[in-house]
Amino acid sequence: MRKGRGLRTYTIFYLIFLYAPIVLLPLFAFNDSKIIAFPLKGFTTDWFVALWHKTELHQAVLKSLIIAVTTAVFATALGVFAARAGTKYRFRGKGPVLGFIMLPLVLPDIIVAVSLLVVLLRIGMGLGMTAAILGHVVICLPFAIAILNSAFSSLDQSLEEAAYDLGETPFSAFRLVILPLVMPGIISSLLITFTISLDEYIIASFLVGTEETLPVYLFNQMTKNSREIPVVLALGTVLVLFSILLLGIAEYFRRRGIARTGGKDTGGFL
Numbered sequence: 001m002r003k004g005r006g007l008r009t010y011t012i013f014y015l016i017f018l019y020a021p022i023v024l025l026p027l028f029a030f031n032d033s034k035i036i037a038f039p040l041k042g043f044t045t046d047w048f049v050a051l052w053h054k055t056e057l058h059q060a061v062l063k064s065l066i067i068a069v070t071t072a073v074f075a076t077a078l079g080v081f082a083a084r085a086g087t088k089y090r091f092r093g094k095g096p097v098l099g100f101i102m103l104p105l106v107l108p109d110i111i112v113a114v115s116l117l118v119v120l121l122r123i124g125m126g127l128g129m130t131a132a133i134l135g136h137v138v139i140c141l142p143f144a145i146a147i148l149n150s151a152f153s154s155l156d157q158s159l160e161e162a163a164y165d166l167g168e169t170p171f172s173a174f175r176l177v178i179l180p181l182v183m184p185g186i187i188s189s190l191l192i193t194f195t196i197s198l199d200e201y202i203i204a205s206f207l208v209g210t211e212e213t214l215p216v217y218l219f220n221q222m223t224k225n226s227r228e229i230p231v232v233l234a235l236g237t238v239l240v241l242f243s244i245l246l247l248g249i250a251e252y253f254r255r256r257g258i259a260r261t262g263g264k265d266t267g268g269f270l
Contacts, residue, residue, distance in 0.1 A: 022240055029233040047234035054231070060217035064198055067129055067213060071136040072194040078137070079144030079189055080182075084174075086145070087152040102142040112139060113206040120207070127209030135203040140193040147192060151185025152178075184253040191250035195243055214239075 032042035051057065086098050104112055116135045117127075125131060155178065163173035179186075201215035208216060221232050 064214035068197040071197040075140040083148035109202040131207040151182040
């Protein structure tokens with residue numbers, strides 16, 4: 001009983017420590033004061049209205065959306081190939097190859113960022129949005145593979161064999177049978193990788209050069225312009241709600257995909 005009570009207490013304090021900043025974010029975003037402190041002065045939506053008049057912010061958002069969408073498409077497409085090969089075929093060096101692809105999951109982002117910066121400069125590629133996209137694909141690909149592995153591994157192989165018996169080629173069987181079944185996993189991968197890329201700061205700050213993505217813009221505003229902090233908090237509130245919405249949709253499609261293929265749910269994002 002004492003061990004159970006101690007674990008419950010630890011869990012409660014851990015959750016408070018983890019989510020208290022997220023709870024405080026909208027409180028200060030709606031606070032009628034430029035000073036981030038208690039007690040709160042009053043309710044206002046002025047900081048949210050001010051978001052519409054920030055030209056630099058709009059440009060940063062547009063650049064982040066372009067990078068995030070492109071990253072999600074490339075990471076998911078490569079993830080489909082890797083997950084398909086990893087779950088269907090056996091080949092020499094399969095374990096080390098897949099382990100190497102998943103390595104960014106355990107490497108610190110700063111190490112990945114510095115390594116990519118050195119490599120890209122060595123091959124003569126300039127910094128900018130293209131370099132940031134390549135970096136984001138590297139760190140998002142393992143997440144895409146992890147999601148799509150679950151979708152492909154839960155497939156009923158007899159469905160594909162039946163398609164072959166009916167005269168379908170491997171490509172047409174994949175397009176007409178396999179792809180529709182794993183489509184919820186693909187959508188989930190697109191949403192998760194999009195969210196990761198949109199929120200990523202370290203690699204973007206190293207590779208984006210003179211451009212500013214949304215996280216880089218937010219960091220610069222927080223450190224260089226204290227008068228903009230309430231506006232940044234308002235934007236942070238919007239981003240938190242947007243991220244929660246995307247994760248909720250991704251989890252829905254993940255569970256839907258498992259239900260369609262008849263697999264077992266071994267845990268998800270929410």
